[in-house]
Amino acid sequence: MNQLVIDINPSTADPSVLVFRLAGHLDAQTVRELEQHYEAQVKAAKFKWVVDLSKLEYISSAGLGSFVGVLSELRGQGGDILFIGLSAKMEKIFKVLGFTRIFRLFADEATALQAFKV
């Protein structure tokens, strides 16, 4: 069984922003747990998310779809999902799917936090 390790913490530089650090496999099975975290954070009125994919080995279409699924809710509350740490391969997937037209990708956490301030 492929595992997904989910680590969610407020950014040290800006505690109003949550940083999701994902490691392992994000697929149709493991995405269920991640979606429970989405729900909990939205309930806790945390709408600004930075998602770090640098430790993620695999992402399935179900995993990708989950980000889009929660996106409109976050943006409706003035929040967003910003991605950091994409490998070249993952960036290509994002590009082909048109995700780069929906999401913004950043090199690191600091530049992503900067984008939230603008």
Add this chain to the structure above:
Amino acid sequence: MENTKLGIPAPSALMVPVDLGRTGLSIRVKLALVIGVLVATAIAALATFVLIQTREALTSETIRRGVIIGRNLADYSKGAMLAKDPLQAAQFAKDALNDDAMVSAVLVDEQGMIQAIQTSHRKGALNVGDHYDPLQGAALSVEGLAGDIQVIQSQDVDSGLAVLAFSFPIIKADVFLGTAYISLSQSRVQMVVTTVTKDVILLAVVFLAVALFLSALIANVIVRPVQKLTQGALAVGAGKMNTRIESDSGDELGVLARSFNAMTEGLQRAQGEMLEKQALMQELNIAQEIQQGLLPKKIPKVAGYELAAFYAPAKEVGGDYYDFIPVAGGRLALVVADVSGKSVPGSLGMTMARSVLRSQALTNILPADTLRKTNEVIQPDIRRGMFVTMFYAVLDPVAHQLACANAGHNPIFVLRADGQVEEHGPEGVALGLVPAAQFYTEDSILQVQTGDLVAMYTDGVTEAMNANSEEYGEDRFKESLQKSAHLPVAQMVEQLVADVRTFIAGAPPHDDITLVLVRRLA
């Protein structure tokens, strides 16, 4: 239960009626028989032993009594015998008959002539002065008896009674005066034996009854758990899988009951898993049927072009599909798509996307418009987080143009007549992700030269993985295209798929493989 909807029979319907076969003697009867025979044998052995002991004891008592009476008679009658005084002799004989068991007392002189005769019964044929023939019969050897005394088991001549006959020599001062004969009835022995026998039979009947009653009780103790087990087994056979047998007994039957429970639990679990598996299989079958039903039944004919298509579902049904849609102006729309959901939801998402696309393909000229409209219609209704990647291309076989638009799908490959492979991938967002205002796709025209081949495919081809987790990849696919370029597309598509399968070398495919080839012939 969900299963019934899927046409899976209820558990009880899966069961076969139980044939318990021929039923012979029950354990109760067998046990009663065994215990009855055992008890009867024991009682018989005991009774025989008691009777033999009693008979022996009574016989030796009779002998002792006979010896005392006979000895006394022989001793006391010495004087009378010497004096040949019949009256006195008769008195001694009469006295000897005082004992209840005595049958006869006879005094005989040295000539064998009767001097006195007394019997307990009617007077016999013999009188004083007659010759006396001693009773005949089997002589008993009695331990500790003086050598001159004889004991014979015999029968009284007058009464016919079984008797013990004794003979005592009458001797005074070494002179033989005669013999004293007495006989004692053994009827007392018989009577006591009869009484004892009666008692023993009564006792045997009582014991046998008690034994049978106890055997029934014991049989119940054994049979009840067995009956419980039988009923439990029948219940399980009838499909009541939650049947459990209560038993806290530590004996073999208790162990059997617990193993039965363990077995039933195992069966129940196995049956549950089987039903779940069946439901899953059924779902996969439904999904596959939906998917297969949507695929074109045959490849359309286009003048100056040859077309081929291939589709192979993965074990876990993905949501690939391809389509050919004739559109205005003698053109043909080619579609390759991949729905993000799996199984039934994926198939339903695909059905929706296909229907909407087919209607939009007829009313929109530009491919980008077709995709834009398709997204606009399906996006509000598609499951949150589900999306469809689609490469949509309209072939104009007269102008030899392929008008393309892409919705998040991988680029197509163009194998030029000179052997060069080009990627063609206009940008676009997958269908269903974002509302119309945020959606993006673009038109892109590809000029098709004579001999050019266009390969549309899904990522099941390029992301096919071998056991070492290596991907087939775009470079291998391009090479494979070049290597099989000389073949007609119908054979080429087979060759391309064979190359992918050779690479994964039996590893289970984790995604559908879809491939559409178009080649301009002239």
